[in-house]
Amino acid sequence: MIRFNFVEKPYIMKIKILPAAILAVLLSITACQEDNPITPGCDPCIDEGLIEAPYNPQPYEIETPEWFPKPVIPADNPMTVEGIALGRHLFYDPILSSDSTQSCSSCHDPQLSFTDGNQISRGVLGIDGRRSSMAIVNMAFNTKGFFWDGRSATLEGQALLPVEDHTELNESWENVIGKLKNHKDYPAMFREAFGIERKNEITKELAVKAIAQFERTLVSYQSRFDQVVWEQQGWPTDAEQRGRDLFYVEFATNTLDHPGCSHCHGSSLFTENNYFNNGLDSVATLSDFADYGLGEVTGNIYDNGKFRVPTLRNIALTAPYMHDGRFATLSQVLDHYASGGHGVSNEDANIKSFSLTEQQKQDLIAFLNMLTDTSFVNNPAFQSPF
């Protein structure tokens, strides 16, 4: 029987990013000094592109508990209070879409742990995309690519794509930048965040930097699981304890049931962001998957049908499940795993059938429900600023 592990004392680790921020400030100041555009034919008149706003960015430290890895912050995008504020506005602002009806948050709703509750996401044109929206949780701890198939190496790179995707916001960045330049608030916010002096220095690169900064603040570590296991606040119920034993069970002999969830959904993040075929599809050959997933990105046939392991944090809030939203409930997800896949050649060897009584199913669900972090979904700093 596996018992919960306890740590002695919970405490919060602060990551110092001040030096990087100062460096960035210096760099951007020198960069600004160099360019000195003159409005042609308008020598004596006021430069209308000039932004009037202070530039005094405050470095921001991500709070992480000691049972989390250290966040990974790119050197060229240090986090600042002003950058995050701008990113949060952009994330919630339909100005990013062609008809001003959708923002990132349309498909990434904080109440649903930043998913949209739909099987397949639908963009401004009313056209379905091809995959289910993903939770935006603990992004600062992923170094293995974004999206279900890992096609974006960075969060900044990821944020460039939804705007111009016809099945999402369906807008050109050129238009977006035009709208931002003429907006009453955004030029000042860009200056406050990045120290630009003129409106024409607003770029998509700066916009996605800000969005990525906001996304990196979305850290979930205060679920009941964290409280009970790591912070010694309270005890698991019997069902939660049994569910946890099933989730992590390792001392398995051939006769002992072994769901093996922790092989792939391990670590305090409940994913190590690796790519697997978890046995969803019965296909004759590796070329027959409806969605190649990782294989589409790498071009390697053995990667077909592999997808990035999603976190299970807040899993109770993010139905429907899997890259194509095929399962409406966790109960269906568990039935899938218990059935042991289809024996496709690159199906992970850890996908093995196991018996699952109704009681065991409820126990596992009770454990998964422990991962819901209401302080995360209700965090005022994560909600719409509008």
Add this chain to the structure above:
Amino acid sequence: MKYLFFLFPLAFVLLFSTCKNSDDEMMPGNANLALNFKASYGEAPLTMFEREYAYEDGMAIKMQLFQFYLSEVRLLNGSEATPLMDISLISFGDVYTDEDAAKGKSTTPATAPAGTYTGIEFGFGVSPELNATIPPNYALGHPLSENYWEAASSYIFFKFEGNADLESNGDFSEKLTFHVGGNDNYRKLTFDKPITIEDGKDLMLQFNIDLQKILVDSNTGEYLDFRQVTQSHSNSSPSATFMANHLAEAIEME
């Protein structure tokens, strides 16, 4: 213009001196040393997914993953040991072709003092000292930031995963997942073989690891019977100990 011409050689000199400086960062009398591992199953190169390997008693296997940690790699000179690297993770999970297999998998190079050595030693697995740490102690991307086994409070020292055909009928539906960890299964291996490291000359030491020798005892012929056992996720199971005990046989230095 004259001025420019004058600047050119100066720039050259500067460039040259900076290069020299950066060279000097590598302390005099050192070289980069890496360990390269080629994996096989008996005579056949170990490749993932496609290739079938004949196993004992009419069984056959296909591979999905083979990976292991090396710790505390040290160069030996008689009784003197020079530490080379703390930890390295070698994975053959993306070796699909004979060509990949022939390249092998290497550790990241470490700085080694020039000199002659009588051999090299390393631990197969995660040394007890490092095995007392946990992934949050490391930056993401560090070998020890993953493969941790909470239930056993240990890293998984090595993984062998694949599929078995138990009845010689081409049906590879039996899934094999052998994960071995726990301090009891840590094995220190020593290779007595002269090694010469020359100043500034990169060196790759070549090792071969034969999975067959891990699964089948070369002396007694005893083998892991996949009809009886298809997984080991415990530090104390007989199959884990069986495999750990064969490591010394299975790894040779070229």
